């Protein structure tokens with residue numbers, strides 16, 4: 001039987017189905033009976049989704065204006 | 079906030095070729111962050127802005143050549159990754175897994191036999207949209223992202239924020255797939271804990 005800690009250590013492998021058949025079965029069994037780890041996996045998925053859509057490095061207004069200018073210059077020559 | 083606010087790709091590219099500045103601005107605001115994450119991870123924070131500037135110019139110039147075989151976002155990411163690789167930071171970057179293993183070994187969330195010490199409560203803000211709309215939380219996530227060990231931060235930025243494929247990431251960083259997976263998961267796990275703490279306490 002896998003421990004909760006082992007489930008947490010391999011959470012990404014589970015989500016991405018990047019594991020062998022038996023490991024997957026073992027993890028599924030654990031998740032069936034352990035609400036805490038089920039929550040963890042769900043939260044990990046949400047965290048990944050959040051990271052992929054968050055704007056952590058948004059451009060400044062100045063940068064946007066500069067890029068718009070460059071865009072127009074290039075398009076003028078097109 | 080979302081890609082959905084942009085028109086379908088074929089229309090999008092057509093309009094970008096026809097000097098639609100307002101749309102270009104939306105494209106910049108949608109993809110800049112992911113592109114920056116990639117530039118930052120590959121070339122380093124000091125010249126990331128410069129790399130991004132170059133990448134956007136290359137992209138604008140190459141718009142006519144965009145064939146739509148990949149999504150616009152992956153095309154932009156590829157351009158910025160290539161641009162960044164030419165400026166790859168010179169310092170040696172040794173990827174070490176020691177600290178990662180140590181983290182797991184001393185993880186205070188678990189008892190010595192691997193059970194949760196405290197029950198893991200559910201989240202009040204449960205949908206990704208709610209998480210994204212909470213500015214304080216997003217600031218907190220960013221702050222902790224910057225505190226990650228460098229190699230974890232690089233991989234998280236390349237994979238999750240930037241959306242690059244694992245294979246490309248391994249090539250760029252010169253790490254094996256299994257090491258990259260371990261580092262990525264460690265970083266994600268850290269971010270899960272940041273969100274969980276924020277949900278529990280309302281604090282960063």
Ligand SMILES: [Zn+2]
Nearest residue numbers: 003004034037
């Ligand atoms: Zn468990």
